[in-house]
Amino acid sequence: MSLWSAQDAAAATGGQTTGDWQASGISIDTRSLQPGDLFIALSAARDGHDFVAQAFEKGAAAALVTHRPADVRADAPLLIVPDVMAALTALGAAGRARAKARVIAVTGSAGKTSTKEMLRDMLSDIGQTHAAEASFNNHWGVPITLARLDPDADFAVIEIGMNHPGEIEPLARLARPHIAMITTIAAAHLEAFDGIDGIAQEKASIFDGLLPEGYAIYPCDLPTSPILAAAAERAGAHQLAFGAGAELVRLHDMTQTETALVLRAQIGRERLAVRLSNAGAHFGMNALGCLAVAQALGLDLARAALALGRWQPPAGRGLRETVMLDAVEEMQFTLIDDAFNANPASVAAALDMLAALTPAAAQSGRAGRRVAILGDMLELGPQETALHEAIASLPAMAQVDLVHCVGPRMAALHACLPPHKQGRLVAKADELARVAHLLVAPGDIVLVKGSKSSFVSRVVDSLRNLDVTMRNAKGI
Template sequence: MSLWSAQDAAQATGGRATSDWHASGISIDTRSLQPGDLFVALSAARDGHEFVAQAFEKGAAAALVSHHPEGVAADAPLLIVPDVMAALTALGAAGRARAKARVIAVTGSAGKTSTKEMLREMLSDFGQTHAAEASFNNHWGVPITLARLDPAADFAVIEIGMNHPGEIAPLACLAQPHLAMITTIAAAHLEAFDDLDGIAHEKASIFKGLTPGGDAVYPCDLPTSPILEAAAQQAGATLYPFGAGADLVRMHDMTQTETALVMRAQIGDTRLAVRLANSGAHFGMNALGCLAVAQALGLDLVRAAMALGRWQPPSGRGLRETITLDAVEQLHFTLIDDAFNANPASVEAALDLLASLKPARAQSGQPGRRIAILGDMLELGPQEAALHKAIGDLPAMSGVDLVHCVGPRMAALHASLPQRKRGRLVTQADDLARIVHMLVSPGDIVLVKGSKSSFVSRVVDRLRNLDVKMRNAKEK
C-alpha cells in the first residue's frame, strides 16, 4: 500500500522530491524502520541525517531531509525541505486533512497510553482503527501518528501529552479531533505548574482543537472538574462527563478479584458490566471514559463493553505475570510490571492493587509477601520530597510488607517507613537489579513502579530473567 507518493508529500511539505517514489510508512528510527518507509531525518540527540545511508540499507523508500547527506548516492530518492521538523508537522496536517476517520484525542495526567490502547481495542470492533504507537504524544509523535494515518481508516486515536504550559493546544489543533477525552488530573509535571488548577487548564486546552460541534469527555468527580467543564463549554462542545456522580455515564461499582477488575456502569438507560483482566481499580475509570466515547460516537454499548473486556495492561503499565522459580516444585511469584511512569496518583493506584491481592503460600506453608519496588517520581517541583514521603501515609501501605526504594528522591519515603517495612535503598536501579534474586521468594507479589527515567524497568528485566520457563525456552 502506498501511504505517500513523492508528489503528495512534496505538495504537503512544500519540498522538492529528487525522484518519483512511494512510501508505505513513516519512520524516525532506523532500528524500527520497515522496508518501504519514508525515513524522517529529525535532529535530537543526534542529527538524523547521519542515519540516512543506514535507512536506505534497511530498505527505506525515501528520506525527508534538509540537505543531501554524506554517503548517500547522488540519485537517492529524497524529499528536500528547509526544515525537517516543520515538514513533518505539515505532513501530519496533510494526513489529517485527507482522512475520513473519526478522530479521538486523549490526554490526562495518568492513563493516557492505557486508555488509548483501550480505545484501539474497543473501536477496532466497529471499523479500521489507527492509533498512536507507544507513547507518541509530543511535538513529533503527534505529527508522525497523523502522517501514518491511512486515509481509509474509520477511527484514529491520537495521544497528546505535555511537560510544560502551552504544549497541548497546538497539538490538539493539529489533530483536529471530533472528540477529545481527558482521563484524569493529578500531580504530574508539577515543576512546570503552580498547582493542580494549572495542570487542569493545560489539559483542558485539548478542547480548543475540537472540530465544530465536537464532543468533550472528562471526569466529573475531581476537584478540578469545573475547570474541565468550563473549557469544554467555551469550546462549544457536547459534554460527556463520566464518574460516580455523572448523570449519563455513571460508575455503579467496582469489584477487585485476584484475576480481574469487574466494573458495572450505567450509560443512560443501559446497564453494563466490564471485566478487565489483570487490572486494578484505576483502570476502571478509564474504561468508563471509553464507554463515554462509545456513547458519544453512537456505537453499540454492549458490543463496546465486550470489546473492552479483551484489553489487559501491557508491559510497563500494570501487566501482571507469574514468574516460575522452580517448575518441578511449582515455586513462583507474581510480578506487577508498572515501571513505565509514575506520579503520586498512579503510585497510589498501583499500591491499592498490590494491597488488594492475596499472596500465595509457599511450600513451607508461610504466606508470601507484598513487596513494592518504587523508583523516583520525577518533575514534581519543590514539593517532591513531601510527595515522596507522603506515599508512606497512604492507606494501602498498611497492606504492604516491604518497600525497596530506588533513587535519591525515594530516600524521603524510605526514611519515613517503619523499620519492619524498610527494604533496600539504592541510588540507581542497576544496584538493585544485580541482587534482585535475593529479594524475592516463592509466593511473593512484587510491584515495580517508577518514572521511566528512574530505570526501574531494568529491575523488571532481571525479575523476568528469574523465570525458568523463559530460560529453558532460550536454551532451546
C-alpha cells in the same frame, strides 16, 4: 499500499522532490524502519541526516531532508525542505485533512497510553482503527501518527502529552479531533506549573482543538473537574462527564478480584459490565471513559463493552505475570510490572491494586508477602520531598509488608516507613537488579513502580529472568 506519493508529499510540505517514489510508511529511526518507509531526518540527540544512507540500505523509499548528505548517491529519492520538523508537521496536517476517520484525542496526567490502547481494542471491533505507536504523543509523535493515518480508516486515536505549559493546544489543533478525552488530573510535571490547577488548565486546552459539534469527555469527580467543564464550555463542545457522580456515564461499582477488575456502569438507561483481565482499579475509570467515547460515537454499547474486555495491561503499565522459581516444587511469585511511569496518583493506584491482592501460601507454609519496589517520581518540583513522604501515609501501605526504595527522592519515603517495612534503599536501580534473587520468595506479590528515568524496569527484567522455565527455554 501507497501512503504518500512523491507528488502528494511535496504538495503537503512545499518541498522539492527528486524521483517519482511511493512510500508505504513513515519512520524516524533506522532501527525500526521498514522497506518502503519515508525516512524523516529529524535532529535530536543526533542529526538524522547522518542516518539517511543507512535508511536507504534498509529499503527506505525516500528521505525527508534539508539537503542531500554527502554519503548519499546523487540520484537518491529525496524530499528536500527548509526545515524537517516543520515539514513533518505539515505532512501530519495533510494526513489529517484527507482522512475520513472519526478522530479521538486523549490526554491526562496518567493513563493516556493505556486508554489509547483500550480505545484501539474497542474500536477495532467496529471498524478499521489507527492509533499512535507506543507513546508517540509529543511535538513529533502526533504529526507522525497523523502522517501514518490511512485515508480510509474509520477511527483514529491520537495521544497527546506535555511537559510544559502551551504544548497541548497546538497539537490538539493539528489533530482536529471529533472527540477529546481527559483521563485524569493529578500531580505530574509540577516543576513546570504553579500547581494542579495549572495542570488542569493545560490538559483542558485539548478541547480548543475540537471540531465544531465535538465532544469533550472528562472525569467529573475530581477537585479540578470544574476547570475541565469550564474549558469545555468555552470551546462550545458537547460535554460527556464520566464518574460516580456523572448524570449520563455513571460508575455503579468496581470489584477487584485476583484475576480481573469488574466494572459496572450505567449509560443512560443501559446497564453494562466490563471485565478487565489482570487489571487494577485505576484502569476502571479509563474503561468508563472509553464507554463515554462509544456513547459519543453512537456505537453499540454492549459490543463496545465486550471489546474492551479483550484489553490487558501491557508490559510496564500494570502487567501481572507469574514467575516460576522452581517448576518441580511449583514455587512461584506474582510480578506486577508498572515500571514505565510514576506520579503520586498512579503510585497510589498501583499500591491499591497490590493491597487488594492476596499472596499465596508458600509450600513451606509461610504466607507470601506484598512487596513494593518503588523508584523516584520525577518532575514534581519543590513539593517532591513531601509528595514522596506522603506515600507512607496511604491507606494501602498498611497492607504492604516490605518496601524497597530506589533513588534519592524515594529516600524520603524510606525514612517515613516503620522499620519492619523498610526494605533496601539504593541510589540506582542496577543495585537492586543485581540482587533480584534476594528480593522475593515463593508466594510473594511484587510490585515494581517508578518513573521511566528511574530505570526500575531493569529490576523487572532481573525478576522476570528468575523464571526457571524461561532459563530452561534459553538453555541457561
